[in-house]
Amino acid sequence: MEVQVSPVTGEAFPKPIPRGALDSYFSISERGSTTATEVLAGVSTFLALSYIFVVNPAILSQAGIPTSMSLFATITISALATILMGVWAKLPFAVSTGLEINGYVAFVVIGAMGFTWQQALGMVFWSGVLMVIVTLASIREKVIDSIPDALKIGLSFSVGMFLVLIAMKLSGLFVYEGLILSGFGSLVSPAAICLYVGLAAILLLERFRVLGSVLISIIGVTVLYHVLASRGIAGFTPAAASSTPAMSKEMFSGIGALSPAVLLDPRALSVILVLFIIDFYGSVAKLIGLTLRTTLMASGKLPGREKALLVDGGGTAAASLLGTTSVVAFVESAVGIGAGGRTGLSALVCGVLMALCFLAMPFIYLIPVGATLGALVYVGFRLCPAYDQWKPMAPIDKLTLISMPLITIATFSLDKAMVVGFVLAALSAVFKKQRVNPYLAGSAALLVVSMVLQASF
Template identity: 50%
Template sequence: MPPDSRGVAAPPEVSTDWLERWFGIRAKGSTVRTELLGGLSTFFALSYIFVVNPAILERAGIDKSVTLFATIVVSALATLAMGLWARLPFVVSTGMEMNGYVAFFVVGVLGLTWQQALGAVFWASILMICVTLLKVRERIIDSIPLAIKVGLSFSVGVFLIVIGLSVAGLVRHDGTLQLLPANATTPGAYALAASTLLVFLLQRWKLQGAVLVSILATSAGLYALGGVPPAAPAPGLSAAMLAGVGALDLAVLFQPQAFSVIVVLFVLDFFGSVAKFIGLSLHTSILVDGKLPGRQRALLVDGVASAGAGVLGTTSVVAFVESAVGIGGGARTGLAATTTGVLMLCTLLAFPLIQAIPVAATTGALVYVGVSLCPRRGHFATMRGVERLAVAAMALVTVLTFALDKAMLAGFVLLVVGNAVTRQRTDPWFVGATAVLGAGVALQALA
């Protein structure tokens, strides 16, 4: 160590060159600091899933400790794989659309056991892995027109804004959107207003880590004002957590009533991550020559992780829309996802600390990122009329149904029909994807 001007040896500098080389951070216009802060911000924004997922799947008869263990482990390992192997900033966790479907319909209505439901998750994931290896999902991604990709980004943005309003208690979505003006003076509403204003101001002032600062500052404000409800007791580390490992019933494949369940889970997973990959990366330096690098690996992580989820004791996983929080803060590489994955693993030992972050504190970050994903006027300049209609319809359907798969279907169908009317060519893969997505949504509706 060379001495400084006072003759005192200076501490050694920690080199981050290997991080730069592995993740290509400079090439994406990012920095190590930005990636680390992005990963931390994303972790806080999605940590609610470790509380909510066990609560929902308990309705299916799965012990909370089983689901907590499975959710943390599969989310952490899949997110680490997304970061270290695919080298992309997307985090992966159990999809809310899947756990609700399994708990309230598959088990609650059809009467399947939770073990059979997990078996259906596994077989849907095996089908997912097969079509991914055959590069079907990649071909569908390539077949999606730019206008629909803009619509997907718009839909994801609207989805995030609705989540923020819902968490703040200003709206409720139970099949139809309901406004709750009586909640406009609750701590959640104040947290939404304050955190949204704060994150926009901090971003305008170009403060690095603005999203994370807004979450932490809003958390402190909620505690100071007494706006944080007492947390439910957290499941502790115990052998009971392992009761779901290998408990799935693979014989469910041979039960006729499970066929539609497997198809619905497959379609939700198939298009869920595709929508997020496109919506979150559009118009960012994540893309290279308009394409997502490492997408085959990313799609495989999604499929393999969902199979692992069924084996461990939880429902299918997807790329999480809250990845937008880190990306909105400037994260562009797998280092952000790796950071989130490491923090997820730590959650097993520090679950009470996660519960200490009020979910309401993340509302401003969700709204800010949602707004940033909405298209600008210039995006519509080169679109045809039917393409503009498809984009608008996707956003509207997202608001009305709170379902990205239905929003995708609306845009897909409008464009296919519009192209047919105006005698414009439509990629056959895009037409096929529209048919498959329509079948999956129809099966959900009939259920």
């Protein structure tokens, strides 16, 4: 600790932290934000993704993984990785267990292929190690640099549509059979009503430039939901705090329970490749898609991206050691970014709130999923490209831009949209008689391989 000495008495006392030290460390003013905005953004992101602490253990329990174990692991790794993302990478991304991966592990790797959950965690571990290796070798950064502008815009568009789809699916407006859109649901379900009210509230608050509009909307819809539930309105039935899994020794049973020796099983290699590719390119899509139209990308390159990618890969390996599946940069980070978050301070706030979930879990269970849906739709549409970005594109680039979000909507996934996007981007270079970047071509080939492997299981 630095000290200063009184010139009168000679007494030494702690030197006060200069005003603006927080601003200086996180480059808050430099990125066009304020401390208050960052704090509100962090809280908004936390509320938007807090459902993962309910949903992830529920999904993994279908494969025989103890609920309390995966709950402990999910909260712990989410908090640690998100705080590290904020303090080290200094970026506004929340990190948690990805729904695109835990379902694959639970229902395909364990359910269909017959691996034990300990073996499945071993495969998650090796996919994380592989991601750390390719990140340290700067391969992931070279892949990002190989992506042409049209594909970057397409990734942003696809991430935006994925956010909207999450809201549409959770509200019941869209009905999916597995991952395929099969029809439309009720327009007046409780979740749908929450979506309408939340979205309208955000638009109204934004119209009057009210700070924290997204956070105010989420809190307001939560209060409205409970008021309607207390009056016995049909369908409004918030979860009881008593439904929270109890603290027990079983929570720690996943620590070190993975089976690294699964690497010796030939069947495991294809699974590790799929886990690696989904996480590898999913993180690339989110880092680009969530920041493309912000001050973070003003120089054309995301600052701290290598550190962010290391947090992603290292976090996945650590998650398996604790007892849960791969972690990813969460797409709901868009809620905080949409609320103005531009620095690691918002991630730090979100990570601290995650850590407090061990104490506040009963309150988290009282936040209805519907309270966040309006925010997801609002932020999703903000990621859509503007007309001036679309107009100068070549026909094949416009095809890329249109096809990626349409495939996202049809399949409820980002990886299939990325397959089409990367393939079309490579073909675009060929049609324009340009040199095809080897990392772009290699990415397209790997994504095709991943899709074939997933289809074969």
